[in-house]
Amino acid sequence: MxxxxxxxxxxxxxxxxxxxxxxxxxxxxxITTKYIFEPLACCKITDNTYEVKSTLEQRDFDTLGVVDENDQKLGYVVQENLGENSIENYIEKFEIAIVISESTPLSELFEILLDKEYVYVLSKNSVNGIVTRADINKxxxxxxxxxxxxxxxxxxxxxxxxxxxxxxxxxxxxxxxxxxxxxxxxxxxxxxxxxxxxxxxxxxxxxxxxxxxxxxxxxxxxxxxxxxxxxxxxxxxxxxxxxxxxxxxxxxxxxxxxxxxxxxxxxxxxxxxxxxx
Incomplete structure (x- = not known):
C-alpha cells in the first residue's frame, strides 16, 4: 500500500x-549554485607574496583572487604555485573551464566538480565567488x-x-x-x-x-x-x-x-x- x-x-x-x-x-x-557558493577572498597585486601565502595556509585556502589598486579583479593565485617573486608573477586568468554561473543547477554541480576541487563563480557579471567539494555538505x-x-x-x-x-x-x-x-x-x-x-x-x-x-x-x-x-x-x-x-x-x-x-x-x-x- x-x-x-x-x-x-x-x-x-x-x-x-x-x-x-x-x-x-x-x-x-x-535551487542553484547561487545558494551555496562562498565570496571569493582576494589579495592586492601589491601585497607581499610571503604574507599572501601565509594567509592561505592559515585559512586553509587553496586560492585567492587578485585585485588591483581599484579593486578590479585581475585573476587568481594558487597557494602551491607561489614562490619568492612578486604576486603579479603568479596571477592566472579566469578561464572558462574553471568558471561557472551562479545559476548553475545543484544537480549539475557534482559532475562539474568531478575532476576539480573547486570552481570560481560568476555573479553579477564578475567572478565574485568560489564553490568547492566541501560545499556539498551544506x-x-x-x-x-x-x-x-x-x-x-x-x-x-x-x-x-x-x-x-x-x-x-x-x-x-x-x-x-x-x-x-x-x-x-x-x-x-x-x-x-x-x-x-x-x-x-x-x-x-x-x-x-x-x-x-x-x-x-x-x-x-x-x-x-x-x-x-x-x-x-x-x-x-x-x-x-x-x-x-x-x-x-x-x-x-x-x-x-x-x-x-x-x-x-x-x-x-x-x-x-x-x-x-
Whole structure:
C-alpha cells in the first residue's frame, strides 16, 4: 500500500510532486549554485607574496583572487604555485573551464566538480565567488540528496512488489532479517494502516531481494556485482545524511560519490519510463 502514496497501480495516476522530473525541476529552476557558493577572498597585486601565502595556509585556502589598486579583479593565485617573486608573477586568468554561473543547477554541480576541487563563480557579471567539494555538505544540498535517495528507495519498493506476490520476497532473506523488519513494523505501525512490512525492510535487504531477481536485473541491465556496489554506496550516503555527519562524502571517494548520484538519476529516469509505459 505504501507505494500508492506516489503511484496507484489501480488508476495509473502519479501523485503530484513525486516524480524524478519534478524533483529535478525544483533544483534546476529554483535551487542553484547561487545558494551555496562562498565570496571569493582576494589579495592586492601589491601585497607581499610571503604574507599572501601565509594567509592561505592559515585559512586553509587553496586560492585567492587578485585585485588591483581599484579593486578590479585581475585573476587568481594558487597557494602551491607561489614562490619568492612578486604576486603579479603568479596571477592566472579566469578561464572558462574553471568558471561557472551562479545559476548553475545543484544537480549539475557534482559532475562539474568531478575532476576539480573547486570552481570560481560568476555573479553579477564578475567572478565574485568560489564553490568547492566541501560545499556539498551544506544543508540545501543534503535536502536534494535526501529527496533523491528517498525517491530511489520508493522505486526499489515498487519493483519488489512488481516481481513478487504479496510478501513472497521474504523467502530470499534469512530469518534474522525478517525478524528485524517485523520488529520495526510493530514499532512503527500504530495507526498507520497503510504501512507495509516491505517499508520496514532495510536498504541492504532490498538490495539482496532485487539482486536475486533476474527479471529486474535484466530489465535495468544490472549485473549482480554492479547492483550490489551501487546499493552499498547509496546506503553509505543515506546513513551519513540520516546521522547528520559533518561530511557526507567521508566514506566514499569523490569519483564514487559522483557516479552513485549519476547512477541513481539514470535508474530513476529508466524506472519512470517503464512504470508509465
Amino acid at each position: 505504501g507505494f500508492q502514496l506516489w503511484y496507484s497501480k489501480h488508476t495509473g495516476i502519479r501523485r503530484k510532486g513525486t516524480s524524478f522530473a519534478e524533483l529535478q525541476d525544483i533544483f534546476i529552476e529554483n 544543508p540545501i544540498v543534503r535536502i536534494y540528496l535526501f529527496g533523491l535517495i528517498s525517491l530511489f528507495e520508493l522505486h526499489l519498493n515498487f519493483w519488489i512488489t512488481e516481481n513478487y506476490d504479496e510478501e513472497s520476497w521474504k523467502e530470499i532473506l534469512n530469518p534474522g532479517r525478517i525478524e528485524l523488519a517485523e520488529k520495526i513494523y510493530k514499532e512503527r505501525k500504530g495507526n498507520n494502516v497503510q504501512l507495509t512490512l516491505l517499508e520496514c525492510v532495510q536498504i541492504c535487504d532490498k538490495r539482496e531481494i532485487l539482486r536475486a531477481t533476474d527479471k529486474f536485473r535484466d530489465d535495468f541491465e544490472f549485473s549482480k556485482s554492479a547492483f550490489k556496489k551501487l546499493l552499498e554506496n547509496v546506503e553509505k550516503i543515506r546513513n551519513e545524511l540520516a546521522h547528520s555527519q559533518t561530511s557526507i562524502i567521508a566514506n566514499l571517494e569523490w569519483t564514487d560519490f559522483v557516479n552513485v548520484i549519476k547512477s541513481m538519476k539514470e535508474f530513476l529516469i529508466k524506472s519512470e519510463e517503464k512504470i508509465e509505459a
